[in-house]
Amino acid sequence: MTSKSQFKDPPVIQIKGLKKSFGGSHVLRNFDLELHQGENLVVLGKSGSGKSVLIKCLIGLLTPDAGSIKVYGDEVPELSHDALDKLRVKVGFLFQSNALYDSMTVRENLEFPLRRHWIKTTKESVNELVRHALSNVGLVDTIDKMPAELSGGMRKRIALARTLILKPNIILYDEPTTGLDPITSREISNLMLEIQQKYNTSSIIISHDMSCVKITSNRIVMLIDGVCYATGTYAELSQSTDIKVKQFFD
Amino acid sequence: MNSSVLDDFLSEIGELYRFMLRFFREGFKPRYEFAEFFRQCFNIGNKTLPLVAITGLIMGLVITIQSQPSLQAFGAESWLPSVVAVSLVREIVPVITALICAGKIGSSIGAELGSMKVTEQIDAMEVSGTNPFKYLVVTRVFAAILMIPLLIVLSDTIALYGAFLGVNMKQVVSFHLFSNQVFESLSFGDVLPSIIKAFFFGFAIGIIGCFKGFSTTNGTQGVGRAANSSVVTSIFVVFIIDLMAAQIADILSIL
Ligand SMILES: Nc1ncnc2c1ncn2[C@@H]1O[C@H](COP(=O)(O)OP(=O)(O)OP(=O)(O)O)[C@@H](O)[C@H]1O
Ligand SMILES: [Mg+2]
Numbered sequence: 001m002t003s004k005s006q007f008k009d010p011p012v013i014q015i016k017g018l019k020k021s022f023g024g025s026h027v028l029r030n031f032d033l034e035l036h037q038g039e040n041l042v043v044l045g046k047s048g049s050g051k052s053v054l055i056k057c058l059i060g061l062l063t064p065d066a067g068s069i070k071v072y073g074d075e076v077p078e079l080s081h082d083a084l085d086k087l088r089v090k091v092g093f094l095f096q097s098n099a100l101y102d103s104m105t106v107r108e109n110l111e112f113p114l115r116r117h118w119i120k121t122t123k124e125s126v127n128e129l130v131r132h133a134l135s136n137v138g139l140v141d142t143i144d145k146m147p148a149e150l151s152g153g154m155r156k157r158i159a160l161a162r163t164l165i166l167k168p169n170i171i172l173y174d175e176p177t178t179g180l181d182p183i184t185s186r187e188i189s190n191l192m193l194e195i196q197q198k199y200n201t202s203s204i205i206i207s208h209d210m211s212c213v214k215i216t217s218n219r220i221v222m223l224i225d226g227v228c229y230a231t232g233t234y235a236e237l238s239q240s241t242d243i244k245v246k247q248f249f250d
Numbered sequence: 251m252n253s254s255v256l257d258d259f260l261s262e263i264g265e266l267y268r269f270m271l272r273f274f275r276e277g278f279k280p281r282y283e284f285a286e287f288f289r290q291c292f293n294i295g296n297k298t299l300p301l302v303a304i305t306g307l308i309m310g311l312v313i314t315i316q317s318q319p320s321l322q323a324f325g326a327e328s329w330l331p332s333v334v335a336v337s338l339v340r341e342i343v344p345v346i347t348a349l350i351c352a353g354k355i356g357s358s359i360g361a362e363l364g365s366m367k368v369t370e371q372i373d374a375m376e377v378s379g380t381n382p383f384k385y386l387v388v389t390r391v392f393a394a395i396l397m398i399p400l401l402i403v404l405s406d407t408i409a410l411y412g413a414f415l416g417v418n419m420k421q422v423v424s425f426h427l428f429s430n431q432v433f434e435s436l437s438f439g440d441v442l443p444s445i446i447k448a449f450f451f452g453f454a455i456g457i458i459g460c461f462k463g464f465s466t467t468n469g470t471q472g473v474g475r476a477a478n479s480s481v482v483t484s485i486f487v488v489f490i491i492d493l494m495a496a497q498i499a500d501i502l503s504i505l
Binding site: 059061081088091093097101116162166 | 379
């Protein structure tokens, strides 16, 4: 059973033959991927296999050596700076390292992505958006704290709130639940699922947390040795007899 | 071995040159980040003002005290205010102030942007649709271009007051007489080149700090290196600019 047949629309993201190497090490060798509208796609792979590199290429933070990356039909490596900026409004990115601005308060961190809309919106509506985003991750009372005053898990949730505040159509999550306790982790996974269903977003989720993968994934892609080694639903892959696939599900 | 050091040096100059071109390309186009610009101006002033003021006063005093014996030997003691004023305003105050700023501002820009780079905060700005070059680099460079000349003018004033105190240690000169002598001896041709030079100092310190911060790699270790090398490089460049300014002023005064 191929999961492709169930989608009729053109894919939102289409990657073909992606190659990226750093110095002598070939991280991505010939990677293919398709993300469809409304789909939660999990990318599984060992640490250092190039998952973060993959989504950084997607958003234009890294330039691939070869291959094609199409987001909404636009070839990302060839986009001009302005066109890339326009595309990035539609794409949310959660950094593995959170990348919160440590010279700003939580409120200013969340307001930052809204800056480009500032002329059009009122102060109240910005305030409202910030509060809503914070209540989504259950951290309204941290609004005037600095990131350094928060715990690791809280920082992760603030970063998630900052990613979601612009209601992007595509969301790239780089390890959204790493470092969280099982309960919060499940809450975050459910939140991701809820966002997908509410706004019909399409997401690429990088995660090692199998309970998060189980909750959120519609489909899984295994990134092994720089290629797309296997693909399928959680149920399909967990039945796999291939040793390289199996070890992730044990 | 040696050739690779030379290679690194030349490629760094090439990158700095490209960074500067980007500054001129993006620095004058909207969107203008005024709030951040004023915040940076305040930062620079706030950080360096006390230090600049105290060194200004000390420079004025010291140069006066040290010049006095040699002028006395020629019986030209009454020239003391004019001689000291010219050397302070033309050379000593701008350079020393620029060196202080290179240390204080250069290192803090290098370290701040460097740590933002290695913790992916600059990437985060980029994906959230804010041009980090405009938001971080352009504002800081313009703030340095504006603030460093202002600090130098301020330091000039305080240094001249220091000189007045210095003169009065050995002889009694009224402030009125002192300032008359100073302003008679200081011509437009002394002040203007030093102000122009100050703008270049500001530009150099700002752009080098930002360049080093933006090209930081290798984690926390790299942040320290960025801060350090932005100070060393901008001090070196301040002297180069000073040398060039002296040559140019000399050529122009012959014409
Ligand atoms: N900017 C860079 N310069 C040089 N090498 C890099 C760079 N970014 C990533 N790499 C290399 O690419 C490889 C893949 O890194 P990546 O961060 O994508 O791993 P990952 O799959 O996200 O791992 P993890 O699950 O631990 O986050 C690593 O071997 C890393 O050393
Ligand atoms: Mg990663």
